[in-house]
Amino acid sequence: MTTLDELDDAARWERFVGLQQRMRSVWDTMRLDNDDESVVIVPSVAVDSLASAGLAQAFEERFLFLLLLLRQPALRMTYVTSTPIKDGIIEYYLALLPGVIPSHARARLTLVSVDDSTSRPLAEKLLERPRLLADIGAGILNRERCHLIAYSTTNRERDLALTLGIPMYGSDPRLSALGTKSGCRRLFAEEGVRHPLGAEGLRDREAVVDAITSILAEHPGTASMIVKLNDGVAGNGNATVDLRDVDGGRPELVAERVAVLELESPTLTRDEYWDRFARDGGIVEERVTGTELRSPSVQLRVLPDGQVELLSTHDQLLGGPSGQRYIGCTFPADPAYSRLISGPAEVIGRRLAAEGVLGRFAVDFVVVRDDAGEWVAHAIELNLRKGGTTHPFLTLQFLTDGRYDGPSGRFLTSTGAERHLVATDHLESPALRALRVGDLFDAVARHRLHFDQSRETGVVFHMISCLTELGRVGLTAIGSTPDEAMDIFRRAEQILLTEATTAGRAAELPA
Structure with a gap:
């Protein structure tokens, strides 16, 4: 044995x-x-x-x-x-x-x-x-x-x-390098998938300064770049370097800006960030900007027989100091660009299948309107794991026995009805600590927030156990239209915050 x-x-x-x-x-x-x-x-x-x-x-x-x-x-x-x-x-x-x-x-x-x-x-x-x-x-x-x-x-x-x-x-862990920030940039380049200007395979602050200086020499109008840890999750490994008014890309000026880069993570110091960068490596890439910009993603999976299946498209809801931290999503993504992103995502999927990847993965994009009013997509990340969009989509799929129709960009239930969702892991407020798990379920019952099986709309909560300790809970709101899903989401949010305020109000002392 x-x-x-x-x-x-x-x-x-x-x-x-x-x-x-x-x-x-x-x-x-x-x-x-x-x-x-x-x-x-x-x-x-x-x-x-x-x-x-x-x-x-x-x-x-x-x-x-x-x-x-x-x-x-x-x-x-x-x-x-x-x-x-x-x-x-x-x-x-x-x-x-x-x-x-x-x-x-x-x-x-x-x-x-x-x-x-x-x-x-x-x-x-x-x-x-x-x-x-x-x-x-x-x-x-x-x-x-x-x-x-x-x-x-x-x-x-x-x-x-x-x-x-x-x-x-799930995938062989030896393939995990494909899902790092450096690995996916190389993969995007090899497959001809548009991605932002940048450099990968970096290991320290000096390499970041050198890479940005070289990029500014060729593209002097670049106003901002993002430094990313190879294994950063949900945007917490990102940091922004402001390059406005950097005269001619002089290395000493670039070094000054890199020294004061703005971190997305609320818990890391700059010294800790550079320690992790030296340990894990990372990239720099241009921050794509425009008058109208969205951050959608595509979920796919490779089946055990090697087939690649398009599962869903989402629009990501972002927050944080510079709007790079993932806080939630809406589903499906806007049909104006859902096919624009699912096409290159399927190209990436076929490459991953050939490499031996198994299971679910997601490709994140930035899409921006060009001067002609057309959407242009840039692939920015590849996540070889389940992520923040996985559980809302599968919750909807399991509850309705439905499927995502790639050509139309719509999700249809088993009866052919259209459904949309809004989800977050970050409904949070210090006031929510006044609620216990039982208080949440009481609010669900009294305000009829529960998912309605007959209408196939409503709310499903998750991450419930951290409600009292951290004042945080997640939820997925499901509706027949994008507006209905958002209305259900906002109503649930308001009800919980109101319940928390009531629960946290001091009671009168006994006579």
Whole structure:
């Protein structure tokens, strides 16, 4: 009997490649209602960008929309988190299941808590506990009909798949360089996909100064450039360099501007930023500007048989000091440019499939109107993982059994009705700390915010567990039109803030 510790890295990769070959047969038997079909979900998040263990737990719970897979009447699911999930939150999601008795679904769900609230990736915590992993493995009825779902794919998730003896629906971690800021710029160039002016493969501040100086020599009108960490997430690894009035691109003036670059992350200092840049590397690229500018994205997936499937287009809602931090999305993207971005995204998808990528990924764009009034698209990022647009779209898809129609740029339910959504992970206010989870559900019931199965519109909340600790919650608002979805979103936001204000108001002292 071989243990993981007895395998060197080369042997682990060899074994992993063989295990992943089973994913196609697992995929082919999914949704056939086999009694021994199961899935193990480990929503492990790299926590560099997360401010607390409580937020890390909330991001692990952001994946709870996958409980909607339990609408398949025979599927068994194991869902792992760092700390226990409140029963009320589980009940909330199971109540969303269309046509399924919640108690029947609950009997097929196994919740596993590591009981470790430290700020480390969940996969790392699991690997430190072989007995717990053995218990999870013992609950797998048939490894030929089971797979692992993870948030991202690193060597840790590879080792989890090996230990459990099941394939992972996700890419080989050795391909992760394709999804870095440097890697995707190279890929865009090789595939002829338009992308911003810039330079990649940089390792320190001096290299950034040299790259910007060279770019200004050829393009003296460049007013602003963005420095990006290779592995930055949701815009938190970005920083802006103001190049206005930099006379002739003189290196000493560029160095002065780089020294005072404006960070998007509210938690990093400049010294910490450059330390991470030296560790992970990064890029600089021109900040695309225009009188009208949007930030859409395209979601695709590579199936186990190598087919590339266009899943959705979104318009991203951005915030932060200079508007580069991801805070939410609307879906679908504006049809005026949805095909403009899905075309090059499919080109990128076919290249990724040829490289051996598996599972979901997203391509981020900036689109801007040119002088003729036409939209021009620039690819800026490739995320080889599930991201902020994944859970709103899949929530909508699972609830309505619908699909995205690429040619028309519309999402249609199983009955042919059109649906739109507005979603955020960042409904946040210090006032929200006055609300407990039960208060949220009480507001949902009293104000009829729950998703209406008959109308297929309404609100689904997520990241619920960090409401009281951090004053933050996520939500997805679903409507028949873009305006209705936004109205539902704003109404839910206003109701929660009003409820929080009421809950935080001091009561009169007893007589």
